Amino acid sequence: xxxxxxxxxxxxxxxxxxxxxxxxxxxxxxxxxxxxxxxxxxxxxxxxxxxxxxxxxxxxxxxxxxxxxxxxxxxxxxxxxxxxxxxxxxxxxxxxxxxxxxxxxxxxxxxxxxxxxxxxxxxxx
Numbered sequence: 001x002x003x004x005x006x007x008x009x010x011x012x013x014x015x016x017x018x019x020x021x022x023x024x025x026x027x028x029x030x031x032x033x034x035x036x037x038x039x040x041x042x043x044x045x046x047x048x049x050x051x052x053x054x055x056x057x058x059x060x061x062x063x064x065x066x067x068x069x070x071x072x073x074x075x076x077x078x079x080x081x082x083x084x085x086x087x088x089x090x091x092x093x094x095x096x097x098x099x100x101x102x103x104x105x106x107x108x109x110x111x112x113x114x115x116x117x118x119x120x121x122x123x124x125x
Contacts, residue, residue, distance in 0.1 A: 009094065009119030012086055020081040022096030022116055030074035033099040035106060036081045038092035039118070047107035048094070049081060059106045064090075086123045093118035
């Protein structure tokens with residue numbers, strides 16, 4: 001039916017930018033609600049951003065609002081997370097996730113059905 005694959009993490013200096021991509025297989029991905037989560041060392045996984053299947057609405061954690069942008073290209077079965085003005089505290093393993101139905105609470109991990117492989121993002125000072 002489909003799965004998420006993460007692409008493109010990396011190392012970047014504070015204040016810099018990085019774009020993460022989450023490419024999915026399966027014909028129905030374009031109908032899935034999709035989100036990004038991250039987990040820093042010693043911390044729990046936390047919500048970063050999410051987007052409706054048609055891109056019509058987005059949600060962001062307060063810590064990234066105004067700096068990160070989530071968007072999607074359903075023709076390419078890909079969801080992106082553009083990260084600008086990165087801070088050291090953004091260092092974490094980032095993972096994309098998808099849900100068949102719109103979550104009631106977008107930040108809850110148990111609302112998502114599919115999880116991609118995490119990618120390390122390291123922000124240096």
